[in-house]
Amino acid sequence: MTRWLPRAYLVLVYLLLYVPIGVLVVFSFNDSRSGYTWGGLSLRWYQSLFNNNAMVEAMWNSLWLALSAATVSTIIGALTALALHRYRFRGKKVLNGMLFVVMMSPEIVLAISLLALFLLVGIQLGYVSLLLAHVTFCLPFVVITVMARLSGFDESLPEAARDLGASDFTMTRTVLIPVIMPALLAGWLLGFTLSLDDVVVSTFVSGPSYEILPLRIYSMVRVGLKPEVNALGTLLLVFSLVMLMLSQWILTRSKR
């Protein structure tokens, strides 16, 4: 076997992955109403997107939800990682196991279990239920990101802080938090993108009082082709790309 064959294969697979996305982006600037023929360059779909009030509201709702879900899951996730890393306590394996199960189980299983909980406990489906659900599925990813950072960390620093009389809280605030800062940022960005893109869980736990973007897209694409979706998809793509690059940049910079 020669050297070019594996490389040609890699290129082919990347083409298959990126062609649909490329088509989506190109057609978002298409002036024609039909989704298939090229009618010249135009920004009309972006315009109609922003003139659609319900759409703009769903966008804001989604952004606010992703922002709050990412923040809450970063705080709880970081504390969980610190607890797993530093403390000995009963049921540590159970805790680890539960996080693993959340990460591995099919989204739909998580979705119906949360729906059942919310309806039986009487939590109204809307912003609060979405927030609780999104924080739950983001949590394991934040924990893993922070744990990875903590595992390569010099244990003598927190010990020194304790020896100098710092309380657990002070030591965490002044020694550990600065060390895990890059992981916190990366975890936050990860949570933000996960929340923004979620369809499966949101379908179950959202109510009419709080419409979010993926559900709006879902109802649009089920009935047929809508050129506005191309424009919206392109915006989301650029947005996720920026977020992803930002998190990679933060992580690689902190390693140096």
Add this chain to the structure above:
Amino acid sequence: MPSITRQPFRTAVLVLVWGWLLFLVLAPNLLVVGASVMTRDPGTFISLPLNLDAYRQLFDPLYLEVFLHSLYMAAMTTLVCLLIGYPFAWALSKLGKQRQLLLIFLLIVPFWTNSLVRTYALKMLLATNGLINSALMGLGWIDEPLQMLYTEGAVIIGLVYLLLPFMILPLYSVFDDLRQELLLASHDLGAGRFATFIHVIVPLTLPGVLAGVMLVLLPAMGLFFVPDILGGSRNLLVGNVIKNQFLDARDWPFGAAASIVLTVTMAILMLAHRLSKQRIGEEGAG
């Protein structure tokens, strides 16, 4: 044992973390297990008496057919992902380190972009008057547009497109760990390329294969929006059935039973993965 008053921070952290997981992970899952053995109730969703009717209903020929068809499509998706992903991960692991990182990044970019939007993009390509058909007709290769959308094939293509990175990443990590000396040793001991592949490479990459299968097979039964957009009403997934029972038919016990079948499948796969890893660990040590 340090007292609560001496370590308020530690106590607060543990209470918060345990509270969250018990309330939002353990309790909901127990609820689903409970719901699956209860009776459907139009007012309160579920009620006593306890029974196994929901599980019996899974074997109703109508649903059994949907489940088997869903399993078939998920298995095909997994197989296609494996066939594409295995050589891909292998080829990737042979490149220079810097280039590997860039290519892995390019692999996860689509994976972080909205999956609905990507499924929709496939719909544009596959539609009757879509781009693939127009291109083929323009080239004169076909006279009539091919019916690609709303077929079993379209659902499988959609699932492969969404799930391929989940197969490639664990495979890549095992190929990355594969020690070159082992391959050289196999070669020195007189094994040919094929023998080395079967006796050395395949067993050593098996945990990666199983991890990939786990990460693809289960979502491939749950991603209900893929058949909704690409598959029409005849190519449903288990996920569509569960969604239907919970959101439309309001038959919680049945939906819960179907979801437990998925969870049990996951548990079996996880166990297989663990065992395969342990076996390699023992052989490596011995």
